[in-house]
Amino acid sequence: MPIHAVIFDIGNVLIEWQPERHYDRVLGKERREAMFAEVDLHGMNDLVDQGHHFTDTIYDWAEKYPDWRDEIRMWHDNWIELASPEIPHSVRLLRALRSKKIPVFALTNFGVQNFDYATTVYPFLNEFDRSYVSGRMKTVKPHSDIYQRVEEDCQLAPETLLFADDRLENIEAAQARGWETHHFTTPQGWAERLVSAGLLTPNEAQ
Structure with missing residues (x-):
């Protein structure tokens, strides 16, 4: 799918x-x-x-x-x-996806006040189509309810979601719900995953 x-x-x-x-x-x-x-x-x-x-x-x-x-x-x-510095290649990937009108969400374990502060320092944090912030939701990864709430809010089937996270336990929890996943270790690896999924071309993923 x-x-x-x-x-x-x-x-x-x-x-x-x-x-x-x-x-x-x-x-x-x-x-x-x-x-x-x-x-x-x-x-x-x-x-x-x-x-x-x-x-x-x-x-x-x-x-x-x-x-x-x-x-x-x-x-x-x-x-x-x-919480610094930003990872420039990952930011470019976020923006490349959005330029192709592919919905891009954030799913993050992050406090309310420090997330709001971070958005003033890192403008790209304001560019998501939807932001799922644990502090606002009062539940954190890898608890299954946070993933369920994402599904209920965005109204997309689990198998149509591709999720990147650096923590394996968060990836495994998403996989258990049927999400497509990528265990993030480098932005280049994430770029290659987005290319293999047909979402970006190699040039767009640079």
Whole structure:
């Protein structure tokens, strides 16, 4: 069955998301490793992705760990430096699909306030035909209900959706619902998948 919509994850597909890299640069690797061993920063971020308030969640978390208060607040105060840079080839693929009138959606684990902020820094985040943001939906990948809600909202059959994500568990959850998928590791690999699906020509996918 032909593909009727292409769905992009955002973190590590359109924008690099490597918080450890930022902290290594600011704190040094040894101190960063000590902090991450003591403080569940990714667990904190999961709450934001589930819809908890971006500022309140991080600042409250920082108060639980006074020895790391300032460093934890960096997750909020320097957030755009954690979520950078954009991945230019992936952005070109997004725009190439849209130029051919192929519907393009976002399906992302992302908080409400920081997604709104990201759209002011990365204009391409405003270019999706539909944006499915976990914080707004109050459910996250890889839970099956987020995929079901996408299907119900866009009214497209699962087998007509092509979804790229960097996390294998998210891909497997989509596959379980019958979606076509691509495990994203490089933008070139994603480009080749879009060409093989007949959505872009090799030249359009450059």
